Amino acid sequence: MIRFILNNKIIETHKPDGMILLDFIREEEGLTGTKEACREGECGACTVLIGRLNNEKMEYKTIASCITPIGSLKNCHIVTVEGLDTGDFTLVQKLIIDNSASQCGYCTPGIVLSMTGFCFMSEEISYDAIIDALDGNICRCTGYASIRNAGRSLIDNLKANDYEKTAKKDRLQKLIEMNIIPSYFAEIPEKLKKIGNRSNINISDETVIVAGATDLFVQKPEALENQKLYFMSERKDLEYIKEENGNILVGGAVAIEDFRKSQVIKKHYPELEDYLLLHSSTILRNTATLSGNIVNASPIGDITIILLALSARLVIENRHGNIRKIELSKFYISYKKYDLEPCEIIREIEIPICSKNEQFNFEKVSNRKILDIASVNSAALIKLSDKKNIEKLRISAGGVAPIPLLLSGLEKFIGKELSAKLIQEIAEYCMQSVTPIDDIRGSAKYKKILLKQLIIAHFNKINTVQK
Template structure:
């Protein structure tokens, strides 16, 4: 039995945990404001908010309900467009959309309103964090008729209102200012009551299909998943969290991209972290997608696989009997969609050495559009320098082989060499001998080879601008 709160109503349902949350909302609850669009998590028409309890508070994030299993709603607050409506007037976000003529046919509008409301519910300070904007919040929402300028203006209006937000009494202030209805005040207590009687209601059998957030599986197999018994992993506590100890950082495989972006310690080690990971999907998908899901998707262009390959990471795998084994992440992917994981095993965590003063990291990605797109080529690099000598090199590349590629020969060639243009140009030739891109919808083989070289050079130009002049690097 699955229990959660949907808007202002308690839900208790015996439905299969593998049914999509979108289908439950529309077909079983008849809440038609949440739209069915692409069913792949790309258009945002089905955007909802998920409120997860943390102590006495509830943290809200936007997700795309078309690729989320119903079972993951267990113990949470699910908010649709109907759940942010006020009794007799438009709420603040809806009014901003109206003021700026930001809706025409209206099909996409509920998703935009929900995403902007989710932005208002986040706890950061709008006046201080330039990386958090209302228009980032709607990065997963597509409109086909209005044109984004009017929606952007509505976002600016929402941001202006939020500059006055009382962070110490956030929910009360948002209710008072008309962003959300007043039933939100009682949600923490109501969720707590649910949890007291409902600690684990979703059957967790190791024989069932294993699902974390479903952002890959539900794109391809949503109908099949609705009929299958699923083993939901997303709330397993030993698969969650980001920990630092003795110079190592360990991330549970249920860690989402959003949790990585917002971790203050990781931001210190990776000053460009937000810039890097804003290139990964859209905000609703970053709120859902887990590291483990990205790894076992085994896509040759998996962004997070490329990211962690360059960190020379170690993967921990948990067996059904509770024992564990560790392997270098670079050996996990073995062939196209083939990886080192047995049926009685799941991924547990991934760990890497935190960056030191002489370590430098960079991530690059080129796709047909900058955001909400998969890469033509993506690549990451960790370079260690001492007295202008490269003491360690860890380069990875996606879109250039059948697997996310760790560049063994290139890394070996660079180690011990001087940091100079000649070294980099020669290393690029070694890199070209390691890759074997194919022509597909994301570009021809020749195009990807050119991209690989240009992005390889980009790492050095970005990390060592005072030592490497772009004009000194040769692509021939």
């Protein structure tokens, strides 16, 4: 049995773990405020809030309900637009009305949930931050200017109410006082403690491992509905990001957005906070994991390309709890084939902390900036001596081979003095060493030229060209 709280109602259901949350909300509970549109996590019309109790405190985030299986939500508080009913319009709803930010209304519930979720999730109360929180909500008629204005008004209201200065533990109460959420939210932690349930499913050859589900439940939701599923969301022990012996250790269940915002990442790889905004959207990054991106094995997976340049290693656990370690660069065998047995999971990702003079850069070219997969992407870790000689050069490239690629043969540039001519040589070498194919994202020739340009961009960004 799956137990969770939907708005203010305790749900106990025998529906299969793989049933899609959107279908449960609309068809089983008749809550049609959550809209169905793309069913691929791409438009945000189905956005809902998910709350989990963590150390006595509720943590809420927005997710796409159209690709989320209900089995991953045991012991959660799920909030739809109906669950925001305070007896009146909430502050967010009023600001949407005041700013004429709704026309046909189909995207509006998702936008209301994303703005409400922003109040819970964001460390920073600013216009830019709320625009980022809305990056997964597409509107096709109102126009974004009025939606942005509603966001701006919300920021003004939060600032006027000293929300930023409110201690984290008091924020839920503050949101109730500001009429952003209804008062029943305050009782949810106690209710969740009472219903607490965890499944005890073990991994077997037939089990499918589900992390954020943002790949699996787009590809084959029907086939997975009645499948035995092993949810990484139940591996609370693998939700850590920590620093140890010169490495950043990331648990196998960590979501990309938590990684992006973590203090450890901000300290050692501050550039990643912005680069990772190029991966999907907030509602997807909130559940999509680094491990899922690696095992998805897409030749253009953004996280994989970044981790390859950073020399990441994988700690893999089998069903008996035994572990082995492998370099990410040795993990991929051929297209969508990789070194992982059916009952093995990625337990941890180990990222070496960059040393002095090492610089990192990531580049991605896609049809649109947000919510698009790359035509070609590339990451580079470059170390220069004080005299600007190349001491280390690691470049990865996506979209140019059947697997996410770590470019080989770059050792021949080590020791050479950096110059505009050398950068051209390196870029030309990288371009000639890949064999992309023609596909929907571009011709092979175009992708080769793109890669050359991205390599030049790496060097330009790290601003090391000798004058």
